[in-house]
Amino acid sequence: MVNIVDVRASEDYAEGHIPGAVNLPKAQWHDAKIVKTRLNKKKINVLYCSSQVCHPAATAAVEFAKIGAKFGSNGFRATHAPLLCRNWGIAIA
Secondary structure, three states: OEEEEEOOOHHHHHHOOOOOOEEOOHHHOOOHHHHHHHOOOOOEEEEEOOOOOOHHHHHHHHHHHHOOOOEOOOOEOOOOOOEEEOOOOEEEO
């Protein structure tokens, strides 16, 4: 199971997004409480943006780790670090 997180601006999310995705725009990344409520510790969190080179999603994964999102078996599941997929505009965190 995955938790899909759209890291685009709220306006872009409102115009269209992957069904079931939650929005976590850059303006909210500094708020650990908001980030932790939008990420799901029981699922793999898939971060996506609109760019093929995935800069916002990759940056979000790094920023979320800085404010306490855990990677690996003791926290948000991944393989010990964010897995970045630059070709598709997603980052698995």
